[in-house]
Amino acid sequence: MEFLDENLDKYVCDHSSQESELLQELNRETSAKVLRPRMLSGHLQGRVLSMLSQMIRPKRILEIGTYTGYSAICLAEGLVENGRLHTIDINEELQSMIKSYLEKAKLTDQVELHIGIALEIIPTLEEDWDMVFIDADKENYSKYYELILPKLRSGAYIIADNVLWSGKVIEDYNGLDEETKALVDYSNMVMNDDRVDNVLFPIRDGLMIARKK
Ligand code: SAH
Ligand code: CA
Numbered sequence: 001m002e003f004l005d006e007n008l009d010k011y012v013c014d015h016s017s018q019e020s021e022l023l024q025e026l027n028r029e030t031s032a033k034v035l036r037p038r039m040l041s042g043h044l045q046g047r048v049l050s051m052l053s054q055m056i057r058p059k060r061i062l063e064i065g066t067y068t069g070y071s072a073i074c075l076a077e078g079l080v081e082n083g084r085l086h087t088i089d090i091n092e093e094l095q096s097m098i099k100s101y102l103e104k105a106k107l108t109d110q111v112e113l114h115i116g117i118a119l120e121i122i123p124t125l126e127e128d129w130d131m132v133f134i135d136a137d138k139e140n141y142s143k144y145y146e147l148i149l150p151k152l153r154s155g156a157y158i159i160a161d162n163v164l165w166s167g168k169v170i171e172d173y174n175g176l177d178e179e180t181k182a183l184v185d186y187s188n189m190v191m192n193d194d195r196v197d198n199v200l201f202p203i204r205d206g207l208m209i210a211r212k213k
Helices: 006-014 021-033 042-056 070-076 092-104 118-124 138-151 165-170 178-191
Strands: 060-064 084-089 111-115 129-134 152-161 196-201 207-212
Touching (some): 021 070, 042 070, 042 129, 042 152, 042 207, 060 070, 060 118, 070 129, 084 118, 118 138, 129 138, 138 152, 138 178, 165 178, 178 207
Parallel strands (some): 060 084, 084 111, 129 152
Antiparallel strands (some): 152 207, 196 207
């Protein structure tokens, strides 16, 4: 499901900075070689993530769900000098493609890729996060949030993708599949958490942005 009228969506994309050549190449190679290329953030959301990161100017970014590295490269655009981004993916088959694009993007010093189960890796990372992008398995979003929130400085952000799940989140809760339920539970949890302020941005498939007080 597309939330915006096709022509309006084109107008929005036409009036948002273009993807770099490298990101276009990564987008194309992902479509050609990797399963489920729709998971890649793409032009508009990539520019949104880059813009948010440039507004936040983070020292430490955590990304959960690297896929082929598209969103990691976008998020890294806002890192301060000496800033670092840690990104986690469970799928080791993606590792060589991610690494080759991090090299082409000259980000090997700033980006650290962790291959493994995010719930196991997150507790081993000794960092205070300024910005976190949650985009892995939907069933664990709430667990990621609870693990991360104590390691967030005041004023830091947690951004969670796909919280509208093609619009399925407004269907009758009892009839929902587990993934959709988890996304509804996540948005409700953030909404009811006094430790954060939050806005659900209806961009692409929905970004829930929470800021720690
Ligand atoms: N952030 C990417 C898309 C991520 S797609 C972009 O915007 O371009 C979701 C990714 O989460 C997949 O690559 C999948 O392998 C990974 N994933 C799923 N479950 C995971 C888990 N338990 N731990 C770490 N990564 C996981
Ligand atoms: Ca996503």
